[in-house]
Amino acid sequence: MRKSLNFFYHHPLRVALTTLALILASIIGTFFIRFDGKLEVMLPPDSDARRTVQFFQDAEFADQVLVELALSETGPASPSLTAAMDNLARDLEQSPLITGVMSFPSSRQLMEDMFFFLERGGEILGAEDASAIEEKLAPENMEAQIRRRYMQMVRPEGSFLREIIRRDPLNIYSSILDRMRGLGQSFAHQAKIDNGHLVHQQEQHGLLILQTTVPVTDTVGSAELINFIQEKLERTPRHISGEIISGHRHGVSNENLLKRDIRLTVTIAAIGFIILFLGVFRDPRAVIIFLIPGAAVLVSVNITGFILGGLSYLVIGFCAVMAGIAVDYGIHVYVSNRHCSAPDQAVRRILAPVIIGGMTTLSVFVAFFFSSIPGYRQLALFSIIAITLAILAAIFILPALLKTGAAPLSSTNVQAPRTNRIHIGGAIFFLLSIPAAVYFARGLQIDTDINQLDGTHPDILAAQESFQERWSDAQSSQAVAVVKADTQEEAAYLNDLFYQQVRKQTSELPFSSLAEFWPSSRTRNQNLAQWRSFWSQEKIEETRKNIRQSAAEYGFSEDAFEPFFESLQQEEISQRPEDNVIISRISERFYQRHNNEHWYMSFFPDTPENVELLEELLQRTGDGFIASQHVFGQALSDTVTEEVTKISTAALIMMLGVSLVLMGDFRKMLTAWFPALCGVSWLFAFMGGFGHTLNLANMIAGIVVIGLCIDYGVFMTHGRSRGDSVMISTRNAVILSAVSTLIGAGVLIFASHPALFSVGVTLVVGISAGAVSALIGVPGMTRLLKIS
Numbered sequence: 001m002r003k004s005l006n007f008f009y010h011h012p013l014r015v016a017l018t019t020l021a022l023i024l025a026s027i028i029g030t031f032f033i034r035f036d037g038k039l040e041v042m043l044p045p046d047s048d049a050r051r052t053v054q055f056f057q058d059a060e061f062a063d064q065v066l067v068e069l070a071l072s073e074t075g076p077a078s079p080s081l082t083a084a085m086d087n088l089a090r091d092l093e094q095s096p097l098i099t100g101v102m103s104f105p106s107s108r109q110l111m112e113d114m115f116f117f118l119e120r121g122g123e124i125l126g127a128e129d130a131s132a133i134e135e136k137l138a139p140e141n142m143e144a145q146i147r148r149r150y151m152q153m154v155r156p157e158g159s160f161l162r163e164i165i166r167r168d169p170l171n172i173y174s175s176i177l178d179r180m181r182g183l184g185q186s187f188a189h190q191a192k193i194d195n196g197h198l199v200h201q202q203e204q205h206g207l208l209i210l211q212t213t214v215p216v217t218d219t220v221g222s223a224e225l226i227n228f229i230q231e232k233l234e235r236t237p238r239h240i241s242g243e244i245i246s247g248h249r250h251g252v253s254n255e256n257l258l259k260r261d262i263r264l265t266v267t268i269a270a271i272g273f274i275i276l277f278l279g280v281f282r283d284p285r286a287v288i289i290f291l292i293p294g295a296a297v298l299v300s301v302n303i304t305g306f307i308l309g310g311l312s313y314l315v316i317g318f319c320a321v322m323a324g325i326a327v328d329y330g331i332h333v334y335v336s337n338r339h340c341s342a343p344d345q346a347v348r349r350i351l352a353p354v355i356i357g358g359m360t361t362l363s364v365f366v367a368f369f370f371s372s373i374p375g376y377r378q379l380a381l382f383s384i385i386a387i388t389l390a391i392l393a394a395i396f397i398l399p400a401l402l403k404t405g406a407a408p409l410s411s412t413n414v415q416a417p418r419t420n421r422i423h424i425g426g427a428i429f430f431l432l433s434i435p436a437a438v439y440f441a442r443g444l445q446i447d448t449d450i451n452q453l454d455g456t457h458p459d460i461l462a463a464q465e466s467f468q469e470r471w472s473d474a475q476s477s478q479a480v481a482v483v484k485a486d487t488q489e490e491a492a493y494l495n496d497l498f499y500q501q502v503r504k505q506t507s508e509l510p511f512s513s514l515a516e517f518w519p520s521s522r523t524r525n526q527n528l529a530q531w532r533s534f535w536s537q538e539k540i541e542e543t544r545k546n547i548r549q550s551a552a553e554y555g556f557s558e559d560a561f562e563p564f565f566e567s568l569q570q571e572e573i574s575q576r577p578e579d580n581v582i583i584s585r586i587s588e589r590f591y592q593r594h595n596n597e598h599w600y601m602s603f604f605p606d607t608p609e610n611v612e613l614l615e616e617l618l619q620r621t622g623d624g625f626i627a628s629q630h631v632f633g634q635a636l637s638d639t640v641t642e643e644v645t646k647i648s649t650a651a652l653i654m655m656l657g658v659s660l661v662l663m664g665d666f667r668k669m670l671t672a673w674f675p676a677l678c679g680v681s682w683l684f685a686f687m688g689g690f691g692h693t694l695n696l697a698n699m700i701a702g703i704v705v706i707g708l709c710i711d712y713g714v715f716m717t718h719g720r721s722r723g724d725s726v727m728i729s730t731r732n733a734v735i736l737s738a739v740s741t742l743i744g745a746g747v748l749i750f751a752s753h754p755a756l757f758s759v760g761v762t763l764v765v766g767i768s769a770g771a772v773s774a775l776i777g778v779p780g781m782t783r784l785l786k787i788s
Helices: 001-010 014-033 049-059 079-092 107-118 127-136 138-153 158-167 174-185 221-232 247-281 284-310 320-335 343-370 374-401 420-443 458-471 488-505 521-534 536-552 562-567 581-590 608-621 629-665 666-689 698-721 724-750 752-782
Strands: 065-071 099-103 192-193 197-200 205-212 240-245 478-487 591-594 597-604 624-627
Touching: 014 284, 014 374, 049 107, 049 624, 049 629, 065 079, 065 221, 079 197, 079 205, 079 221, 079 240, 107 158, 107 174, 107 581, 127 138, 127 521, 138 158, 138 536, 197 284, 197 320, 205 458, 221 240, 221 488, 240 458, 247 320, 247 458, 247 724, 247 752, 284 320, 320 343, 320 374, 320 666, 320 698, 343 374, 343 629, 343 698, 420 666, 420 752, 478 488, 478 562, 478 608, 478 629, 488 521, 488 591, 488 597, 488 629, 536 562, 581 591, 581 597, 581 698, 597 608, 608 624, 608 629, 624 629, 629 666, 629 698, 666 698, 666 752, 698 724, 724 752
Parallel strands: none
Antiparallel strands: 065 205, 065 240, 099 205, 192 197, 197 205, 478 597, 478 624, 591 597
16 A cells, blocks of 8 residues: 555656546537437336326327427417418428428318218117117107208308218218317317318417427427428518427427526536635645546546447436545645655545445445446446546545645634533433434425426416417316337227226216227227117118108108218228328327337326226237326326335444444444534425425435535544544544535536435525534544544
């Protein structure tokens, strides 16, 4: 050990040049690391929460962009709105990022497409519709239906309804039209089609639906896409405003905010460290203490990025915090160096607490490897490498670059306590504060809101909320039930079975499924067989006779309703018409191919009762899952609880083992743990008392607080056992360590991203409480436990 130390200490120029080269290489290396701001990195891979997030990101409709145009003037929709929509659509289609603007058929085209389904009612209507049809065939009801149809014909809209009445004089196919309207309502848009344009019912807003090639998870492509659309919107007339509603904006905004906060916090921390060290040490070379943890973090980013193939911005957001942690070891070595005549003597004087403190802190981050959350594993590897490099640099590199025996630190000298009574009084106060803090922590709750991990700009959220209020008629958010299989026909048939299960269980639940409008080929074959059995030749002739008798009274010709009787004699099911706009638009909503699987999606109100019922029915049907905010919230709550328990247990076991083995004395270990108990209990009391919640972001900080506070306890216990002269320098070092760590953590309070801000508050409160209890309470604990 001494030979290794002396080799470094006797070649300071080589050490400096090698370190500088490593820093420069690491700076260059950061340009080749893939960074991303995806939220799912903070969710377990196989959890319901992550599957829900990925479903809404990977679904084909997630890549769509909605562009809303609004008239600033009042009155009916003017040609200027529809003209602006047409012009904008043409401009937007110039970009290769946009594959097209969704078109809508004219009224005539809609009518022709609708006739396709009226003529094929036999393969759509099922056995459950037979009783309703039988009731309509009763002579008295038949006469009433013909009279109603006659009244419709003599009204102004009669010419429009003429062909529908010829195909359905008894209103037998009305349920098909009702189902069609029901599927349209599942889009939750208060919209109508005006000459091929999708406009609001109040006619002051128009909507363009853009198909894009940019996945919502591609933040680089999303930024390019949004900028292009925004540029085109700026060219619309002044009396028409535009708004973009898209998941792409969320990803771009979240990542931009993370980048901004990282730049801001690292800059503030760097300035704070430089001012602290120059102001306290009054030695320009003290800046080296800051450069070493900064270099350690920079090298760690490169190594971790290379091993994992990339890093999350949420993890990089901890750079300032990690620098504040890693600088502690350099501070203790530096302070020791100021009181010794040789570098190796200074290192040996402080080596034991540096190793013990470093190992306990490393134990905290090793515990994160027990987590199934990828982001925690990233943080663990990143932190372990950074702290290890900082410890090695503090021991081997820092003394080689500093001068021993410099002037003492007058600005931070703290006199030894005058009496044992002060020591013991401080210890008793903090001991009593622990149960009191636990009492105030009773109100601490777990937060399952994903917005704690999302930094989307408030303006984007406000625009989205305003859009939903204006266009949506849904009383609650929509959940999605997904049935999946290896082939489309198999998935379609399973979707039919699922729909039938739901309708047998409840007929009141608003449940939109393609199965009620265009079921699988297998189901349509079954329906057609039952239809032909129901409509025997005798029943057809009897119905024809009764209709002609009733229709003659109102002047209908004998062959007026022949299209209806032709539809009753359908021989075989039809193939899906590719040019039918109705079924194309509806299928886009309810079916998609995901990798090698075929998914059929059904929509229903997202309530806990509905989710519980449909999850049970889905399990009976086949393979599938429910994607909903309720499922996500419950899954996230379970995840937070599980991860907190798992990581905390692992961290406590490892830290207890490491501190006991390395300190070799149970009383010393208990004293070293005293600041951690105070820091965590006061932290939970603060969070519970002031309404803060525990989430996936700040639970990391809570566990880190334990490791850092143990470090303070280790150094103070070690200093007390070495006598008052060492104790004074140790107190100076602990104060500086705490202040530097608080600078690294405190800058996160300036962050706008909710996750980083939450972590900052947690670290500042916990570290402050732990540091104060270490400085005031540990000396008294050593006397109470008679540690000499």
